[in-house]
Amino acid sequence: MKEISVLFIGDIVGEKAFSLVCKKLPEMIEDRKANFVVVNGENIWQGKGLNEDHANKLFESGAHIITTGNHVWENWKSRPLLAKNDKVIRPYNYPPGNPGRGFHIFELGDKGKIAALQIQGRTFMADIDCPFRGADHALKVISLHTPNIIVDFHAEATAEKQSMALHLDGQVSAIIGTHTHVPTADAQILPKGTAYLSDVGMCGSHAGVIGMSQDVALKRYLLGTAHKYALAEGDMRINSVHIVIDAETGQAMSISRQTEPDFEKRLG
Ligand SMILES: [Fe+2]
């Protein structure tokens, strides 16, 4: 049986986390014997987007595909990268006319082809095109090429993520949630063979609020006004998920989530 070992790295928040991921990625790939590596890069550049240098360093470190999300649009300088590099993808269901692509089909030599597709939710987020119809539309094309499909579902609401999982179960290899920056404990293989995790969590400082400094986050809530975004410092962690898929059928064989360095182990 041909297997594809997939390593998926959660949203990288800030330059320090970016450097840490670039440093650790080769050993993480070695450890999982990963053949295909997807990294979410929507928050690398001071929390918003990424540039060509960031993308190149991630590819040099072993990434095959970089996904993004809503914050990539807040950095005007990321848009040329989306337009230029088809291995840096953005959510498929943004209205036509925006730069970039929502999926990429990668050739893995004797393992065959594997696709990465990104979709974005609408609940508590921008009112873009329907993610469900968007996924259906993209999969009509992708499934002509490969059954091996990894979906990054970038969404706020767990209910929307679980609904998408049920909608796509059996049609894709894995649906991995991103965007909330907090990992969830629901890694599972759904009844029709799709691996699922509501959110992989982020790579960055866990000393603040979803990567933002405590001071800024608290002011925003306590004072109810806007305050300049600042990144949190310290307690750096990398959150990832490892999925093994049967390359003949595209079905998931296993899924496991990891936080490095492991918080509970450090307490012990
Ligand atoms: Fe994010």
Ligand SMILES: [Fe+2]
């Ligand atoms: Fe996001």
